[in-house]
Amino acid sequence: MVSQAQDSALYSTYARSELSFERGEGARLYTADNQEYLDFAGGVAVSSVGHGHPHIVSALKEQADKVWHVSNIYKIPGQEKLAQRFADVTFADKVFFANSGAEAMECAIKTARRYHFVNGAPERTRILTFEGAFHGRTLATLAAGGQEKYLEGFGPKAGGFDQVPFGDHEAMKAAITDETAAILIEPIQGEGGVNVVPHQCLRGLRELCDEHGILLVMDEVQTGVGRTGKLFAHEWAGITPDIMAIAKGIGAGFPIGACLATEKAASGMTAGTHGSTFGGNPLGMAVSNAVLDVVLAPGFLEEVQQKGLRIKQRLAELADTYPDQIESIRGEGLMLGLQLKADAFPNGVGPMVEAARKHHLLTVGAGNNVVRFLPPLTITLDEANAAIDRMDAAFADLKPAN
Ligand SMILES: *Cc1c(COP(=O)(O)O)cnc(C)c1O
Numbered sequence: 001m002v003s004q005a006q007d008s009a010l011y012s013t014y015a016r017s018e019l020s021f022e023r024g025e026g027a028r029l030y031t032a033d034n035q036e037y038l039d040f041a042g043g044v045a046v047s048s049v050g051h052g053h054p055h056i057v058s059a060l061k062e063q064a065d066k067v068w069h070v071s072n073i074y075k076i077p078g079q080e081k082l083a084q085r086f087a088d089v090t091f092a093d094k095v096f097f098a099n100s101g102a103e104a105m106e107c108a109i110k111t112a113r114r115y116h117f118v119n120g121a122p123e124r125t126r127i128l129t130f131e132g133a134f135h136g137r138t139l140a141t142l143a144a145g146g147q148e149k150y151l152e153g154f155g156p157k158a159g160g161f162d163q164v165p166f167g168d169h170e171a172m173k174a175a176i177t178d179e180t181a182a183i184l185i186e187p188i189q190g191e192g193g194v195n196v197v198p199h200q201c202l203r204g205l206r207e208l209c210d211e212h213g214i215l216l217v218m219d220e221v222q223t224g225v226g227r228t229g230k231l232f233a234h235e236w237a238g239i240t241p242d243i244m245a246i247a248k249g250i251g252a253g254f255p256i257g258a259c260l261a262t263e264k265a266a267s268g269m270t271a272g273t274h275g276s277t278f279g280g281n282p283l284g285m286a287v288s289n290a291v292l293d294v295v296l297a298p299g300f301l302e303e304v305q306q307k308g309l310r311i312k313q314r315l316a317e318l319a320d321t322y323p324d325q326i327e328s329i330r331g332e333g334l335m336l337g338l339q340l341k342a343d344a345f346p347n348g349v350g351p352m353v354e355a356a357r358k359h360h361l362l363t364v365g366a367g368n369n370v371v372r373f374l375p376p377l378t379i380t381l382d383e384a385n386a387a388i389d390r391m392d393a394a395f396a397d398l399k400p401a402n
Pocket of ligand 1: 099100101102103105134135136137186190191219220221222223247248
């Protein structure tokens with residue numbers, strides 16, 4: 001029974017907007033009364049190929065007519081195919097399919113610990129992460145992120161995770177002990193505020209891991225599948241991880257996560273060590289294979305890079321127009337952020353996200369006073385320009401009269 005004090009039977013965990021959408025087409029969402037919005041939130045980096053992409057829709061429909069779910073008791077051809085495609089285009093040899101980013105991360109954490117367990121170092125269980133990280137909302141991934149605001153009230157923090165200040169290589173070096181199993185990092189922190197880890201730093205972490213015989217684990221749940229203009233963001237630094245979690249964009253709206261690993265790193269994950277009832281079901285695999293068709297098409301990623309650069313230029317112009325409001329522009333490809341000046345926006349990014357919404361532009365707030373842009377990778381330059389014009393109008397609305 002819903003009490004009269006509330007108007008919904010849902011958990012109150014989300015501070016939702018009043019907006020709701022009935023349908024989507026490419027980079028646009030429409031309300032029931034046909035109001036059009038430009039979707040530069042992309043369902044938080046999920047709608048990688050836009051809404052209603054014909055190739056993805058037909059792949060889903062075709063599979064829906066055949067079989068939806070059989071469980072991992074049986075071979076699933078779509079899984080074999082998708083895993084092999086990842087093996088062909090990434091560092092990975094082995095893939096496990098899950099249903100979300102947090103689950104992909106759980107598999108990554110288990111894989112890293114189990115690697116040391118079967119290789120004669122069972123004491124190596126601790127994982128080092130950077131402050132400001134976000135790895136999901138399960139008990140272990142919350143501990144990995146280490147953010148007090150998310151951990152409060154949920155009982156003992158899962159053990160085995162230590163944080164060092166963002167980008168502090170010396171602190172990371174000093175934190176490694178003979179109990180360290182892995183370093184876990186987002187190549188660009190998403191929720192933390194589009195904080196780009198310098199390529200030099202990623203290369204340094206790779207060296208540090210090699211030196212100490214520990215594993216480098218990438219959380220590319222948000223940065224992966226073309227978001228930054230490379231298939232995976234670590235490619236920009238010219239290094240490879242041992243283990244990587246992905247999700248968001250690979251499902252394009254279908255809940256899918258995956259953990260990718262080298263043969264060596266995955267050596268402990270033998271029969272019975274991990275599992276998922278839904279993970280990698282035929283429907284999801286049909287969708288993800290279709291997403292890869294689009295993202296791996298010749299020239300697609302180069303276009304993402306070019307569109308990202310163009311938007312960055314326009315954001316720089318915006319920063320020139322509003323020097324008292326905008327602190328910095330950050331990000332890579334189509335994972336971009338506009339950092340607002342704290343004194344101009346003492347209440348955080350909420351009012352700016354709201355102002356943009358009034359101009360029918362959807363964005364997402366992030367840490368560090370950052371407004372995030374995560375549009376479909378398929379946006380046109382016209383749509384990108386329209387989005388910046390709307391952002392400009394939103395800034396004009398909030399500019400103090402003088
Ligand atoms: C969104 C996100 C997660 C969690 O993904 P869910 O699908 O919400 O569980 C983990 N890591 C990063 C970097 C993310 O952006």
